Amino acid sequence: MIETINLNRKFGSFTAVDNLNLKIDKAEIFGFLGANGAGKTTTLRMLCGLLTPTSGTITVNGLNVVKNPEAVKRSLGYMSQKFSLYGDLRGIENLQFYTGIYGISWTAAKTNIKSLISQFDLDKYLKLKTSELPMGYKQRLSLVCALVHNPPLVFLDEPTSGVDPKARREFWQVINELAYRGKTVIVSTHFMDEAEYCNRVLIMQAGREEVCGNPLQLKQSHRVATMQQLFLKIAGADNAQS
Amino acid sequence: MNVVLVKELGFAYGLQAALQNVNLEVPEGLIYGLIGPDSAGKTTLIRAICTLLPYKQGMIEVLGRDALKNSAAIRAQIGYMPQRFSLYKDLSVEQNLEFFGRLFGVNSQTRGQNMEKLYRFSHLKPFAKRLAGNLSGGMQQKLALSCALIHTPSLIVLDEPTFGVDPVSRMEFWSILHSLKQEGISILVSTPYMDEAEQCDLISLIDKGQIIGQGSPADILAAWSGWLYRLKSSDLQNLYRFLKAQSCLDDLQLFGGEIHLGSDSQLSDSLFINWQRQCPCLEGWEQIQPSMEDAFLKMMK
Incomplete structure (x- = not known):
């Protein structure tokens, strides 16, 4: 679904992304982890066609991102836990708004949206003002807003930070369901408990790939109990404390 | 004080x-x-x-x-x-x-x-x-x-x-x-x-x-009472769907690399072996300690 070859991005003399080679499969839940300044955001912006690489190639869903940034944007959805919904609008109005934003007609989008609504158990909440929804349902609604145009690829930015554990686990069940049905899910997060839900994670450091793999296998091969410990081991908590 | x-x-x-x-x-x-x-x-x-x-x-x-x-x-x-x-x-x-x-x-x-x-x-x-x-x-x-x-x-x-x-x-x-x-x-x-x-x-x-x-x-x-198991599989989605269909299980969580299964009582090896026979992608199981999140979830109930 996504492939980068020798991807580089420089800002002046600063190398933000350094020779990154990535392959992300269809229907995979893939996590980008890294401290601030590790190159996570720069990479994601390039994958979305929002930033041009200094060198290297990126293919997303069979499209060359540098040559077809607009087509790539249409093939992805984006959800952030913060600011994605209008609290004063009802659930259904948020969906209509996002359908418009993605430039498709409500009639064309309706079948897809209806099936998402029933899949995520949102029917009874659509008439309520969005600010009055329980947190877990707000999240589901913002996810559906990112999927109104039925993209094969969806980006989640810290989707469950600060949410109660019950709502978080339910939300990840929804995400797993999406992946099971063939969507590719890219997660960008600081939160190591979110990393546990990814099929594979990439930990970046100074623009480069530090480790990449399945959370369980990474934890076992580095002899740590949690992703948090793995991250600190790799991203150098020892340096920060000294 | x-x-x-x-x-x-x-x-x-x-x-x-x-x-x-x-x-x-x-x-x-x-x-x-x-x-x-x-x-x-x-x-x-x-x-x-x-x-x-x-x-x-x-x-x-x-x-x-x-x-x-x-x-x-x-x-x-x-x-x-x-x-x-x-x-x-x-x-x-x-x-x-x-x-x-x-x-x-x-x-x-x-x-x-x-x-x-x-x-x-x-x-x-x-x-x-x-x-x-x-x-x-x-x-x-x-x-x-x-x-x-x-x-x-x-x-x-x-x-x-x-x-x-x-x-x-x-x-x-x-x-x-x-x-x-x-x-x-x-x-x-x-x-x-x-x-x-x-x-x-x-x-x-x-x-x-x-x-x-x-x-x-x-x-x-x-104080967390119960048993928590980690299950490994080459095909987690498949195993998850199989376990979901077992009516006796309600505390089931799919992570990216493992499935956690919580139970009020201890689960016998023979039960896991039986599952493995029906769903061969179940590759292993072990009891694990609960995290603070597990404890929090239990207290929320």
Whole structure:
């Protein structure tokens, strides 16, 4: 679904992304982890066609991102836990708004949206003002807003930070369901408990790939109990404390 | 001695109950954690303790004084670091420290000494002239903490100081809190991150305005009753669907590399072997210890 070859991005003399080679499969839940300044955001912006690489190639869903940034944007959805919904609008109005934003007609989008609504158990909440929804349902609604145009690829930015554990686990069940049905899910997060839900994670450091793999296998091969410990081991908590 | 004592505290925003029957005892000299998700009531509770909330139900004593009657005396003796960035972004690091020092009436000589001491643990001295708005998230939090400490309070109250900060800076922040504790400062700190519970000596778990668990992190985990298993598979989705269809299981969680299965009773190997026969992609199982998140989930029920 996504492939980068020798991807580089420089800002002046600063190398933000350094020779990154990535392959992300269809229907995979893939996590980008890294401290601030590790190159996570720069990479994601390039994958979305929002930033041009200094060198290297990126293919997303069979499209060359540098040559077809607009087509790539249409093939992805984006959800952030913060600011994605209008609290004063009802659930259904948020969906209509996002359908418009993605430039498709409500009639064309309706079948897809209806099936998402029933899949995520949102029917009874659509008439309520969005600010009055329980947190877990707000999240589901913002996810559906990112999927109104039925993209094969969806980006989640810290989707469950600060949410109660019950709502978080339910939300990840929804995400797993999406992946099971063939969507590719890219997660960008600081939160190591979110990393546990990814099929594979990439930990970046100074623009480069530090480790990449399945959370369980990474934890076992580095002899740590949690992703948090793995991250600190790799991203150098020892340096920060000294 | 308790530095904070809360008895049967209740508070509502209009009709929306924010806190219900909250009881809390924070002993002197410890790191005490308030742990719970967004909108659990942590900030409301912290504001009440910092004498910033006119509650009508219950009682709060801070450093032996009543929070409603002696707010001025309490404020002079505690350091409060609010959730949102509380600094002046267009003042430098040094100017922010000066400002908060003067606000608390610290004289110029003591202020200078305190600033030097605070620089030693924050490592912010090389950035003394930098504008607060140009610091990284982790450095801003260290500066906000330093400003809360400039008048040498005996108790500091920190509202989600590590929120939105990357894991490495979070770790560094906690190590600073541990060194403050060594100096005898009592610390009350809130966090939405369950994994930060282990940094605290004592914790209260908060959900929907109520305390759902209290004690040392080890005691809370030890009180978790039940069995938790980790299942491995080459095809997790397939195994998950198979297990989902077994009506006897309700506590099932699919992670990226493993499935966790919780049960009130011990599950026998023969049961797993039987499953394996029906669903060969089940490759292994082992009992694991619950995390703070597992404990929190159980207490929510």
